[in-house]
Amino acid sequence: MQLLKTAFHPAVSLEDISAASELRVIVRHAARGIVVKGEDILLLYTQRYHDYSLPGGGIDEGEDEVAGLIRELQEETGRRACNVKAFARYDEYRPWYKPNGDIIHMISYCYVCEIDAELGDTALESH
Numbered sequence: 001m002q003l004l005k006t007a008f009h010p011a012v013s014l015e016d017i018s019a020a021s022e023l024r025v026i027v028r029h030a031a032r033g034i035v036v037k038g039e040d041i042l043l044l045y046t047q048r049y050h051d052y053s054l055p056g057g058g059i060d061e062g063e064d065e066v067a068g069l070i071r072e073l074q075e076e077t078g079r080r081a082c083n084v085k086a087f088a089r090y091d092e093y094r095p096w097y098k099p100n101g102d103i104i105h106m107i108s109y110c111y112v113c114e115i116d117a118e119l120g121d122t123a124l125e126s127h
Contacts, residue, residue: 001089001109009094012103017093026101030108031069032056034087035077035115042115044076054110065109079115087112 008014017025032054035042043052055076059068066084073079087110096104 001086004088004090004110006091007093009092011095012093017103017105023103024096024101026096026098026104028104028106029059029065030057030106031059031065031072032090032108032110033069033073033115034110034112035073036112037114042077054108056108059109066111069109069111069113073113073115077115082114084111084113 017023033042033056034054042055044055045052055073056069057072057076059065060071063071069084090108090110092106092108093103094106096102
């Protein structure tokens, strides 16, 4: 999948990554849905980061990107994806909030997809 962009959080620089001898970099793979309906795009608010983002999340061990995306869309919207089409990869580096690392390198595989118009019950995390 083609790399669209690599983004760095203001607290993390390319120099930090290059000199990562003292920093612990966690790599995490995620699948994100660009869920469209006409000209509208579905975004979810994340209280932890105080931002809006595409629905999706971490890919579980043994899952491929599309299976992870479908599971995440079910959890976050109550519906399954259909007509999934690969779009691009988005990489980002930001500070990590858990004690096992200092920086997270999030690799997000983005797909354009449609979901049912009516959203169902969600299984969101507390944040």
